[in-house]
Amino acid sequence: MDNYSDKASTFPDPFGLARETRGFGEVEDQNDPVLMLLRLKDVRKTARDWQSFRSGVTPGRIVVPSEVSIRQTRQIPFEMDPPEHTEYRALLESWFRRPQQPDYQIALAGLVSELIKSVVQKGTVEVVSELALRLQSQALTLLLNVPLAEAETWIGWGTHVFRSEGEALDSQKASILYDYIDQQIDKALQQPGEDLYSVLLASRAQGRTLTREEVSGVMILTFAGGRDTVINAITNSIAYLAEHPHQLERLRREPETAGKAVEELIRYFSPLTHMGRVAATDTEVCSHAVRADSRVSLCWASANRDASTFENPNEVVLDRALNPHVGFGFGHHNCLGATHARLVLKTLLTTLASRVSTMEIHEYEENNEDWGEFRRKVGFHRIQVKFNPLQQNN
Amino acid sequence: MAKITFITRENETITTEAAAGTIMELGVRQGVRGIDGDCGGVCSCATCHVHVAPEYMAIVGPPGDIESDMLELNDNVTEYSRLGCQVQITEDLDGLVLHVAR
Numbered sequence: 001m002d003n004y005s006d007k008a009s010t011f012p013d014p015f016g017l018a019r020e021t022r023g024f025g026e027v028e029d030q031n032d033p034v035l036m037l038l039r040l041k042d043v044r045k046t047a048r049d050w051q052s053f054r055s056g057v058t059p060g061r062i063v064v065p066s067e068v069s070i071r072q073t074r075q076i077p078f079e080m081d082p083p084e085h086t087e088y089r090a091l092l093e094s095w096f097r098r099p100q101q102p103d104y105q106i107a108l109a110g111l112v113s114e115l116i117k118s119v120v121q122k123g124t125v126e127v128v129s130e131l132a133l134r135l136q137s138q139a140l141t142l143l144l145n146v147p148l149a150e151a152e153t154w155i156g157w158g159t160h161v162f163r164s165e166g167e168a169l170d171s172q173k174a175s176i177l178y179d180y181i182d183q184q185i186d187k188a189l190q191q192p193g194e195d196l197y198s199v200l201l202a203s204r205a206q207g208r209t210l211t212r213e214e215v216s217g218v219m220i221l222t223f224a225g226g227r228d229t230v231i232n233a234i235t236n237s238i239a240y241l242a243e244h245p246h247q248l249e250r251l252r253r254e255p256e257t258a259g260k261a262v263e264e265l266i267r268y269f270s271p272l273t274h275m276g277r278v279a280a281t282d283t284e285v286c287s288h289a290v291r292a293d294s295r296v297s298l299c300w301a302s303a304n305r306d307a308s309t310f311e312n313p314n315e316v317v318l319d320r321a322l323n324p325h326v327g328f329g330f331g332h333h334n335c336l337g338a339t340h341a342r343l344v345l346k347t348l349l350t351t352l353a354s355r356v357s358t359m360e361i362h363e364y365e366e367n368n369e370d371w372g373e374f375r376r377k378v379g380f381h382r383i384q385v386k387f388n389p390l391q392q393n394n
Numbered sequence: 395m396a397k398i399t400f401i402t403r404e405n406e407t408i409t410t411e412a413a414a415g416t417i418m419e420l421g422v423r424q425g426v427r428g429i430d431g432d433c434g435g436v437c438s439c440a441t442c443h444v445h446v447a448p449e450y451m452a453i454v455g456p457p458g459d460i461e462s463d464m465l466e467l468n469d470n471v472t473e474y475s476r477l478g479c480q481v482q483i484t485e486d487l488d489g490l491v492l493h494v495a496r
């Protein structure tokens with residue numbers, strides 16, 4: 001397959017012209033077209049306006065491509081609007097902030113350190129399958145508070161549990177995940193522990209305990225929302241540092257810049273391209289009429305290159321001081337997994353800086369998404385990288 | 395040194411002192427509930443939103459353009475809203491009182 005950008009770490013902005021001239025793009029999807037909003041201001045305004053632009057519609061419909069025909073389970077709190085959303089989200093908030101705790105950070109640093117040690121030992125690895133998928137899976141055991149060994153099962157599913165290559169959801173692969181979650185819920189019912197399944201099964205909302213279906217809806221989202229996004233963020237960050245060795249050097253000298261670097265890499269790569277909403281009534285966005293019950297999408301990836309807010313939007317400025325990106329969404333649905341994802345990426349950057357001198361990219365194959373007139377590079381199907389050890393440090 | 399008081403949504407009062415850094419960093423360091431500083435201070439998360447006591451607003455100053463855009467349409471924005479990560483602590487802020495926004 002052809003790679004269309006000049007360098008592995010270049011992620012072109014396919015939306016620029018449409019964003020500046022019209023402000024939107026149109027995508028056909030299973031007879032349920034989507035109006036993609038491309039400007040930062042429109043994306044934010046629409047994300048805030050849940051009365052007019054709804055998430056709590058038929059399950060699967062706010063996802064593009066639509067998953068309506070292949071799932072019934074409502075993902076929680078993602079496919080809800082206030083006031084239900086507020087109640088369910090509040091239930092989850094403190095659990096998903098556990099990555100702020102020192103013991104969580106120490107455990108994660110241990111995992112990352114072992115993985116980096118092993119890739120340095122191997123020398124050359126295929127980063128998506130041998131590092132990014134492994135790191136994403138192992139880190140998720142901390143977020144769910146389950147044994148590390150569970151990661152082996154998830155790694156065995158491969159990189160596309162939920163989606164095969166940007167096409168409509170692969171229902172056979174999806175059922176692997178559904179069946180697995182069902183089994184885990186059974187286990188937690190029989191023998192409650194301190195894992196997320198057990199905690200959810202004991203939680204209350206709407207004046208009753210959560211139903212099995214609801215617990216399942218939270219868990220599916222946790223697995224699906226945090227998989228490709230994290231894998232792409234890890235892989236793309238490695239490609240960037242391989243092609244910008246002075247930036248790796250800088251992270252070594254000034255590890256305190258890692259936090260800003262993570263925000264900038266998220267802005268530039270925008271691992272989640274866009275997410276839909278459904279108009280509640282006939283309305284208008286960006287001077288364009290939107291019919292009731294039709295779909296719009298909030299294009300985080302385009303908004304993050306909006307030159308009216310970001311200076312040099314197509315450049316990675318690793319220490320960008322003002323960086324109001326929407327890579328993790330905006331408003332009440334903003335990413336619940338962001339604390340975890342940020343920690344994973346920050347730990348990765350600092351560990352690479354302390355153990356790796358340089359990285360060399362060998363061959364790679366880009367992963368491009370096609371959205372109507374827009375072709376967007378989102379990551380890699382595979383990328384071979386050689387990791388050269390830092391001498392003074394084992 | 396500037397003496398700064400945070401009042402949380404639960405009406406807990408935390409008074410502390412600082413010479414430098416931002417209001418967000420101070421709040422996070424002191425474990426002030428509701429000041430999370432998720433994005434580390436790059437103006438992307440609004441988890442550092444505070445309401446400045448009106449009598450201090452002139453000293454603290456108004457938000458910048460990018461900060462205003464972040465706050466715009468926020469359900470809890472008022473004319474006294476600031477993002478804590480965009481407010482540098484100086485001696486002039488001595489006595490400042492801040493309410494953590496919802």
Ligand code: HEM
Pocket residue numbers: 076077078079089143221222223225226227229230233270271272275276300326327328329330332333334335336337338340341
């Ligand atoms: C770099 C990695 C990630 C990116 C770029 C990302 C991006 C996003 C975005 C843009 C949204 C907003 C969706 C909307 O407004 O409809 C979102 C929501 C969400 N994300 Fe993430 N995500 C990432 C990692 C994760 C992880 C690791 C998890 C959990 C394991 C996760 C769980 C969620 C959940 C549960 C929501 C829905 C929150 C709600 O509706 O209140 N995400 N994410």
Ligand code: FES
Pocket residue numbers: 418430431432433434435436437438439440441442477478479480
């Ligand atoms: S800390 Fe994120 S906006 Fe202030």
